[in-house]
Amino acid sequence: SAQKLAQSERESAWREMAKQVAHEIKNPLTPLKLGLQLLEKSWKDKDPKFDQKFERFSKSFVEQIESLSSIASEFSAFAKMPDTRLEKMDVFDILTQAVVVYKQTENIKINYQAPEDPFKVSADRDQLLRCFNNLLKNAIEAIPQGRDGVIEIAHMITNGAILLSIKDNGNGIPANLREKIFEPNFTTKSSGTGLGLAFVKNSIENAGGKVWFETVIGEGTTFYISLPEVA
Ligand code: ADP
Ligand code: MG
Numbered sequence: 001s002a003q004k005l006a007q008s009e010r011e012s013a014w015r016e017m018a019k020q021v022a023h024e025i026k027n028p029l030t031p032l033k034l035g036l037q038l039l040e041k042s043w044k045d046k047d048p049k050f051d052q053k054f055e056r057f058s059k060s061f062v063e064q065i066e067s068l069s070s071i072a073s074e075f076s077a078f079a080k081m082p083d084t085r086l087e088k089m090d091v092f093d094i095l096t097q098a099v100v101v102y103k104q105t106e107n108i109k110i111n112y113q114a115p116e117d118p119f120k121v122s123a124d125r126d127q128l129l130r131c132f133n134n135l136l137k138n139a140i141e142a143i144p145q146g147r148d149g150v151i152e153i154a155h156m157i158t159n160g161a162i163l164l165s166i167k168d169n170g171n172g173i174p175a176n177l178r179e180k181i182f183e184p185n186f187t188t189k190s191s192g193t194g195l196g197l198a199f200v201k202n203s204i205e206n207a208g209g210k211v212w213f214e215t216v217i218g219e220g221t222t223f224y225i226s227l228p229e230v231a
Contacts, residue, residue, distance in 0.1 A: 016184070017078065017184050017198075020184055020185040021071065021075050021184075021185070023185075024071050024185055024193075025068060025071060028064035028065075028067050028068055029064075029068075031060065031064060032061060032064050035060065035061060036061075038053075038057075039053060039054060039057055066191070067191060070191065070193055071193055074193040074195040074196070074199075075193075075195065077130065077195070077199060078184070078195055078198065078199055078202075084124045084127065084206045085124050085125075086122045086123060086124060086206070086207070087122070087123070087124070087125060088120050088121075088122055088230055089120065089121065089122075089123060089128075090118035090119060090120060090121075091118075091119050091120075091121045091123075091128070091162060091164070091227060092114040092115060092118060093114075093118070094123075094125065094128045094132060095112070095114070095132050095153070095164070096112075096114045097132075098129060098132035098133050098136055099112050099132075099136070099153065101133070102133075102136040102137070102140065102151075105140055105149075107143075107148055107149055108140055108143065108148075108149035108150075108151065109148070109149065109150050109151070110136075110151045110153065111150065111151065111153065112151075112152075112153035115155075119155075119157065119162050119229060120229060120230050120231075121162070121207055121209075121227045121228070121229065121230060122207060122208065122228075122230045123203070123206070123207035123227070124203065124206060124207070127199075127202075127203035127206060127207075128203060128207065130199065130203065131199065131200045131203040131204060134196040134199060134200050135166050135200060135223050136151065136166065137196065138196060138197070138223075139151050139166060139170065139221070139223075140168075141170075141189065142168050142170025142171055142172075142220070142221060143168060143169065143170045143171075144170070144171060147169070149168065149169065149170070150168070150169050151166065151167065151168050151169075152166075152167040153165070153166050153167075154167070160228060160229050161226050161227065161228050161229060162226065162227050162229065163224060163225070163226050164224070164225045164226075164227075165222050165223070165224050165225075166222065166223045166225075167220060167221070167222040168220045168221055168222075169219065169220040170220050170221060171217070171218065171220075172215045172216050172217040172218055172219060172220060172221055173213070173215040173217075173221055174217065178215070181197050182198060182201050183198065184198040185198075204225055204227070207227055208227065208228050209225060209226050209228065210225070210226050211223065211224065211225050211226075212224050
C-alpha cells in the first residue's frame with residue numbers, strides 16, 4: 001500500500017541519515033584519540049615540550065568536541081521529525097518569531113512586514129519555527145564579511161496556497177553544489193552540520209508544502225516555500 005511504501009522510504013532515509021551521522025562522529029574521534037595517546041606518552045616520557053604540546057592539542061580537542069556536540073544537537077532535532085504534531089496556525093506568526101531573533105544581527109537588515117490578515121496552515125509549530133530559523137541563519141551566513149547584508153522576505157497568496165520567499169544578497173550557490181544542498185550532512189562550512197536544509201525540506205513536506213531555490217553567483221539566493229491554506 002501507499003502507506004507501507006512511505007514507511008519503507010522513511011526507513012531507508014533513516015538508515016542513510018544514521019550512516020552519515022556515524023561518519024561525521026567518527027571524523028573528530030580519530031584525532032581526539034591519537035592526540036590523547038600522544039600526550040599521554042610525552043607526559044610519561046617527561047618530554048620537555050609537554051606544556052607546549054598540551055596547549056596546542058587542548059585547543060583542537062575543544063574544537064573537535066564542539067563539532068561533536070553540534071552534530072548531536074542537530075541530529076536530535078532531526079530525530080524528532082517522526083512525531084510531527086500538526087496544528088492550525090498563522091504562518092506569519094511563526095515567521096515573525098524567527099525574524100525578531102535574527103533582526104538583532106549586526107550588519108544585517110531584514111525587510112519584512114507581517115500582513116494584518118493571518119494565513120492559516122497546518123504544520124508542526126516547532127518544526128516550522130526551526131525551519132525559518134535555519135533559512136535565516138543560512139542567509140546571514142552566506143553574506144561575506146564587509147558586505148551589508150539585506151534579507152528580503154515577501155509573500156504572494158494564490159488560490160489556496162501561500163508562496164513565501166526569503167532572498168539574501170550573499171555569495172550564491174555554485175552550480176556543482178546546487179543539487180546537494182538538501183542532502184543531510186552536506187555542508188561547505190568549517191563548523192556546519194549540513195542538517196539545516198534537510199530539516200527544512202522535511203518540515204515543509206510534513207506541512208504539505210514544497211521548498212526550492214534560485215541563486216545567482218555573487219548576487220544572492222532566494223529560497224521559496226509554498227504551503228497550502230487550511231480552512
Ligand atoms: P549548514 O548551514 O550546516 O552548512 P545547511 O543544510 O543549512 O547546512 O546548508 C547546506 C549548504 O547549503 C551550506 O553549507 C551552504 O553551502 C549552502 N547554502 C544554504 N543556504 C544558502 C544560502 N542562503 N546562500 C548560499 N549558500 C547556501
Ligand atoms: Mg544551515
